[in-house]
Amino acid sequence: MKAAPRLVRRASADVSAWPDNFPALLARLYAARGATGMEQAQPKLASLLPPDLLDGMDGAVALLSEAMAADRHIVVVGDFDCDGATACAVGVRGLRLLGARHVSYAVPNRIVHGYGLSPSLVEELAALKPDLLVTVDHGIACHAGIEAAKQRGWKVLVTDHHLPGESLPPADVIVDPNQRGDRFPSKALAGVGVMFYVLLALRRHLREAGHFADAVPDLTQLLDLVAVGTVADLVPLDTNNRALVGAGLRRLRAGQGCAGLRALIEVSQRDASRLTAADIGYAVGPRINAAGRLEDMALGIECLLVDDLPRARDIATTLNEINGERRAVQQQMTDEAERALAVVSLDDTAANRSAFCFYDDQWHPGVVGLVASKMKERLHRPVIAFAPAEPGSDRLRGSARSIAGFHMRDALADVAARHPGLIERFGGHAMAAGLSLPAASLPAFERAFAQCAERWLTPELLEAEVVSDGELQSGELNRRHAELLRDAGPWGQGFPEPQFDGEFEVLGTRVLGERHLKLELGHAGLRLNAIHFGGWEGVAPRGRVRIAYRLEPDDYRGGDAVQLVVVHREPA
Template identity: 45%
Template structure:
């Protein structure tokens, strides 16, 4: 019997709770189809666990992207936009203040102008003044109503905004991907893969993905009219970098179609055939675009773009994506980076406030969730409304509990209006929870929306305690779904031969990875040879060796945001991601540690 086989997995959850880290569980071994038999068995296992049963699902060529069949109102929307271009009408793109909305706005602006639209402009709502999406408050600030309003990543719930636009004489085309309500706004056309009458093969499209399909339909319509007989017909693939960024940043499911769109966009970024603003954002983030991965878009580029919409105005982000001159792109990207640093400071201060509150009330909690669900609803008058969603997500991950974080609806305001953002865990549908609360206590919540894992709402500060009580009551029937602690699910062990750059290349080739198609995570038992503290012990550099291969060369590992103290002993079960780390032009294998637990090994 090998040493690793003698490790005690039954002690894993208890050890995790004592250490304040995640327990480790391996996925059930999936059935691997014959179409994957030619691959490395560990790679085939990873792909099968993510629903890959046919080799065609791994075809990331542009020709494999789904046709637009089944997208409702797409032809009518294309006709309306084409009419506006032909008549030289004014077109106003109304975006959203997140990365999906910003990329969709930049995509449509670039695309429509390239197709001959001479009077195309954009407008991004101010989070504080206008609220979300197309609204009467936003339209009130226009000097002249545009002939056509095109919404991107919003509009499906903008009944009042659409009505106001129509009353002012504008035609309205809505492109959105959010779930519709019981009724649709009275727009001239609504393109949304999640409409009840839609029959499109990918309901997971991001807002920028829907916008991409609209541009393709507009180009086809103009082609049919002979519009490009005397004009250059644009290549829409030129802007797939924007589609990739918005898709990853919006954390939509990476189904087969979205993976193709993202893979194409990443390919363009790696070859520098992308927007100068995206290259500049890679530079300020300290990332190499030649090695761009979906994780770079999700954790480095997207947050810098999103920061503008959270603390400033997303117009700055759109202008960065529209910049054609490298110097201007660098200037705007640098400003976005500075705003993102401010956002991280605000976020850290808010998390510190939560920790201090709990320390005072409960004599310290660490990463252990408060036992009373009312304490999973956090508020402080100094919280920033643009960052509450991020903080809720951090607390949800730390506590493995559904969490709501509230802030004054406007920065510095004390008018009693609160804005809340919630994040949930698997098994507890957050929007359904709000529906239940609203049904039990009508009038408690002023308004809400969202989906299973994230939701937002507004209410009066005087009702916050009542909301905490209603939230606690609603969670009573979900008590059995609350886990003991955070659990990390892995794809099992790797062989020693897999700890090689060739295997990492194979993983990268079969991505992109993201929501619904999670990046592979493995676990093995290692001997820990060296430990070096970084940043006062917040991170650790490790030298480890597979326990079953005592003669193998040690491997470097990095554990970011490691617990204090580290697991005891020199034998750990480590959940990790193998990566190709580049330094001074050389690549070498490195492990990024997700969590680690001590194991007992018999000689």
């Protein structure tokens, strides 16, 4: 039941706006992604959208500046993923930079408190005696928790980027580019980006009020964290987000990142001077996320707040070990999902399913999102993976991943509207969402979700595609062009990393780690090394193959070596 992807080439675009002396390959790639100049391809911070376009910003600045002036206790409430952790660190570091003297942070434990600012977390926060809560990367769906905080007399500022429900929570102020009617042109800000924007507006207000006797605090030192959270949360890298991520990457490459990120880059065995958005997505972000998945995200946030490098290295080592445990748990759960799929496949109608749900009463709720992602890639279908909210619980937590053309949060809203009471709570985005429901409701939910998918998905949407930027000429299959591609980013969601296709002769193969395939390929007189992660299917390819691939510098071999990273392979 593995979806066989179809290899298609991206439509060519007009490159006439690019100067003749600009690298032809980059002009072709940038134009195909809608960029007509460097101000769009590699935007600078000067091009950032202004903070005052965000609704609620004046109220947010007033809340924060009044709390700071009165030396009130501000508690930044984070979330248990990488975006939430970096947003929390940006909030704490930024408020302290701007002069706040009484700033703390808190983060829910996934098992103990559930998602976001819940009533149980509010009860625990009472010991801190906060005056103002600032939620980051959540809050727009935390009605009960915010109501509980308000009943205690606390002020609440929500900074979030998730889509709101039918009603807004009773917070004092909400800053969320995705709330209805918001004027901010970019709806792609991550939670960490929203918090950074709040700090930009607060700094301007404090500067105009004569608050800074000496130098105005430099908030660009927070952009390393903004870049990591933005990339890890898989939000589209539109022009505004690329400006933020590009600036953050430049800081990290220059060795100017915070101690925790430098330590995480080290333990990930990445070269900071050559760091890419892909390195953040595949190496740095998962190690931060691991704390919230299996342990307590407070450890991840501590890593991002500590300034002592030896201490940061100790925490990063622990996070690396937790990430190793996470990988083992994820592999076990994914294997179990594969076995469940094999049983389902015995039903002839299974191949026609438009969506899938997976559940095991022994699964860990912190890892179901990764299982859903793996199975979504495997099937090219919307997938939701469920686990008990805690061991033995009769409540399930689900994590959903979608495919292009199927808006996951809207789908859950449709199910909730057609079947009142079936879902207890839900929230999220187009491509990812979360939900909770009683275990007894799972069969009914699965039917309702499948019916929604059948209504919304067309055969064309269910056909997986691998999109290529066309062929590379033999003179482009070299180190110079590989480095050019690496440094031409940031690449990511909405501004995809270039990948190419072509026919090659298989000159040799070798299996690595039982799952991966190392290849030696021939093309136009060249001998090229290639790696296909997860590409071993039991039989070595022979003769000629057509592959889609990324061209990367081979830093392990050094010198002029390059490597083709295969993302798709089929007979020529």
